[in-house]
Amino acid sequence: MSITVEALLRQGYRGEVRNADVNPLLLGWIHTNCKTLSRGQTIDGADIAGLLAGLFDRLNVSDVSGPEGEAVCISKARVIRVHSYKYSSSPPRTIQIPVMGDGADSNPSVLVYELPSISFADLWEQLFFEPDIKPMLLRFVSSLLLFSERGVSLDRVSWNRIVLLHGSAGSGKTSLCRALAQKIAVRSFSKFSRVKLVEVNTRTLMSRFLGDGSRLVDGVFDWILEQARTAPDQFFCIMMDEVESIAASRKAAAAANEPADAIRVVNSLLTSLDKLKGCRNILILATSNLLGTIDEAFLDRVDLCQHASLSYDYKMACIFRDLCPDLPSSKLLAIAEKAHGLSGRALKRIPLLMHVSSSDDEFVSLSSALSAMCQVVDQEREAVQSIAEA
Numbered sequence: 001m002s003i004t005v006e007a008l009l010r011q012g013y014r015g016e017v018r019n020a021d022v023n024p025l026l027l028g029w030i031h032t033n034c035k036t037l038s039r040g041q042t043i044d045g046a047d048i049a050g051l052l053a054g055l056f057d058r059l060n061v062s063d064v065s066g067p068e069g070e071a072v073c074i075s076k077a078r079v080i081r082v083h084s085y086k087y088s089s090s091p092p093r094t095i096q097i098p099v100m101g102d103g104a105d106s107n108p109s110v111l112v113y114e115l116p117s118i119s120f121a122d123l124w125e126q127l128f129f130e131p132d133i134k135p136m137l138l139r140f141v142s143s144l145l146l147f148s149e150r151g152v153s154l155d156r157v158s159w160n161r162i163v164l165l166h167g168s169a170g171s172g173k174t175s176l177c178r179a180l181a182q183k184i185a186v187r188s189f190s191k192f193s194r195v196k197l198v199e200v201n202t203r204t205l206m207s208r209f210l211g212d213g214s215r216l217v218d219g220v221f222d223w224i225l226e227q228a229r230t231a232p233d234q235f236f237c238i239m240m241d242e243v244e245s246i247a248a249s250r251k252a253a254a255a256a257n258e259p260a261d262a263i264r265v266v267n268s269l270l271t272s273l274d275k276l277k278g279c280r281n282i283l284i285l286a287t288s289n290l291l292g293t294i295d296e297a298f299l300d301r302v303d304l305c306q307h308a309s310l311s312y313d314y315k316m317a318c319i320f321r322d323l324c325p326d327l328p329s330s331k332l333l334a335i336a337e338k339a340h341g342l343s344g345r346a347l348k349r350i351p352l353l354m355h356v357s358s359s360d361d362e363f364v365s366l367s368s369a370l371s372a373m374c375q376v377v378d379q380e381r382e383a384v385q386s387i388a389e390a
């Protein structure tokens with residue numbers, strides 16, 4: 001049985017914190033002060049006395065192998081992993097990548113976040129999927145980091161460092177990519193000097209000029225490769241949202257007599273990905289809601305293809321509980337059943353729409369809040385249905 005504890009350092013703390021010094025002390029504190037731990041449990045940093053006093057904002061028990069919700073006796077845990085981290089509050093930077101060429105109409109751009117970023121604080125915890133999805137992604141990432149760290153040769157075990165999340169619109173794919181990158185940063189805080197999330201704007205890779213698209217793709221990926229090679233102590237999570245726009249099936253393009261440029265873009269992407277796979281400090285996170293339109297050679301390079309779906313009522317109830325913690329669970333579950341078929345995005349706007357639909361500035365009673373919620377869910381479902389029928 002293993003337990004993972006993520007320890008958020010106090011933002012205002014100015015001193016130098018070395019994980020190698022702090023983590024063993026924290027582990028000692030946990031052994032002395034905690035008899036049991038359970039997943040999701042939070043320990044307030046103010047409760048930590050002694051040498052570590054004033055250092056932490058909070059500890060979060062993020063993973064416990066074993067049955068969900070069960071408290072684990074720490075004396076029985078085979079491994080307790082501790083990760084101390086601090087948020088970066090720097091805003092993301094947009095970088096225009098200069099691409100040489102005659103017809104270049106505009107430079108492609110990427111958005112770079114320093115991780116762990118305050119912008120994605122608690123994002124992982126606020127996303128609800130089938131119980132297996134998030135642990136599976138974490139296991140994949142730890143195996144990938146371990147294989148890279150141990151220098152496992154690509155000749156023996158071949159992998160391409162690509163995760164693809166697919167699912168319907170608003171199911172949480174983009175958010176899950178960002179949250180996963182943030183998790184990587186938290187858990188490898190001591191291994192890399194910096195972790196960055198590079199969001200590639202796939203739309204800026206499509207050019208108005210014939211033949212220019214593949215040059216833009218080459219330009220962006222050459223830039224990424226250079227970043228990764230010149231900073232081997234940093235880790236780069238490369239996010240390609242809506243990847244179908246640059247990885248569309250070449251077969252379909254050829255059959256539809258589409259310009260050869262679309263095919264060249266995919267060729268460039270595939271060769272660039274092959275160059276990146278040798279970089280130990282890169283992970284590519286792609287999303288799509290049109291899996292069927294993606295080129296099969298791209299899909300073949302994907303190491304983990306994960307469906308991000310919100311199909312069970314219980315996850316909707318989790319989202320509702322997160323949004324409206326004061327409403328009784330049984331009622332929320334009943335409303336969640338009504339909300340079947342709505343996307344995560346639609347569910348998240350329900351509190352706002354509830355407020356809009358109420359005549360008062362605030363809800364006066366629980367029952368009026370619940371009936372407003374039911375009404376809004378009905379309206380949202382009708383809207384979805386009319387879009388589907390249009």
Ligand SMILES: Nc1ncnc2c1ncn2[C@@H]1O[C@H](COP(=O)(O)OP(=O)(O)OP(=O)(O)O)[C@@H](O)[C@H]1O
Nearest residue numbers: 126127128169170171172173174175289344345348
């Ligand atoms: N499974 C989920 N759990 C919690 N929140 C969710 C979930 N799915 C979506 N949301 C919320 O809905 C909003 C939109 O999510 P996101 O942009 O990640 O979806 P997406 O799958 O990338 O959508 P699209 O296909 O339109 O790009 C976010 O605010 C997100 O927090």
Ligand SMILES: [Mg+2]
Nearest residue numbers: 173174241287
């Ligand atoms: Mg998205």
